[in-house]
Amino acid sequence: MIKIMTAAERHTTHDDGIHSEFSFSFGDYTDPHNExxxxxxxHNEYVLKPMEGFDRRFHHDLVIVHLVLEGKLTYEDDKGKFMELTPGTIHVVNTGSGVYHAENNASSSEDVRYLEMWFLPAEPGLEASHHQGDFTQAQRLNQMLPIIGSGDGERSLPQSLDVVMYSSILETGKELTYSLSEDRRMHVYVISGQVEISSEDGVFDISSGDAARIQRRHELTFQGNSSEGNSEVVIIDMP
Structure with missing residues (x-):
């Protein structure tokens, strides 16, 4: 089954220099059918105006992913972590037993645009931990690059979460294929451009800000379909 959620269906807020797009219930946005x-x-997309951001807040038993799309995002927390995240960098924090953290735009002139994703951890109550990885456009061009994933190795998530996240930049007409297992789900999000998804369920065109939620076994083909350049997409394989 493939369900398309368009950019227009997201919940939008503007508050003190922060523009937010929520794909699921979040904060003051509540939808019992979309939790x-x-x-x-x-799965939130934020734009922070210069010198704007979020004050420290407390979270526990969440794995939080930051993926910067434009600008420079500053992350800091009560565990002594201070990071400046730029496009081509992914940051993962397993909040475990608890972390006070904040994200801000320290620039006086440029916006920051980034994705923030929350996942359920494999185990509750673990010690807080961080993971940071870097990748290039060349590594993602017409390829599904695993920017975080389960198991061991350079790109593994802290305290192994059963999720693999891929990033890809597709030239128009180029295709990628993927076999989704029966017991898995997939969340596909278009950052820019347009992507055509083909499977036994049909053909679906999704554009910037749109997402596809895919369940059960599928043989999938993703094709870049933009008339204005390359298309960038994030693909998440998860339980």
Whole structure:
């Protein structure tokens, strides 16, 4: 089954220099029919104006992913972590038993645009931990690059979460294929451009800000379909 959620269906807020787009119930936005998708609890896109951001707040037993699309995002927390995240960097924090954290735009002139995703951890109450990885456009061009994933290795998530996240930049007409297992789900999000998804369920065109929620076994083909350049997409395989 493939369900398309368009950019227009997201919940939009503007508050003190922060523009937010929520794909699921979040904060003051409540929709009992749209609370999560598998282990993915939140998929938010933010734009922070210069010198704006979020004050420290407390979270526990969440794995939070930051993926910067434009600008430079500053992350800091009560565990002594201070990071400046730029496009081509992914940051993962397993909040475990609890973390006070904040994200801000320290620039006086440029906006920051980024994705923040929340996942259920494999185990509650673990010690807080961080993971940071870097990748290039060349590594993602017409390829599904696993920017975080389960198991061991350079790109593994802290305290192994059963999720693999891919990033891809597709030239128009180029295709990628993927076999989704019967017991897995997939969340596909278009950052820019347009992507055509083909499977036994049909053909679906999704554009910037749109998402596809896919369940059960599928043989999938993703094709870049933009008339104005390349298309960038994030693909998450999860339980």
């Amino acid at each position: 999560h998708f598998g282990s993915l609890l939140a």
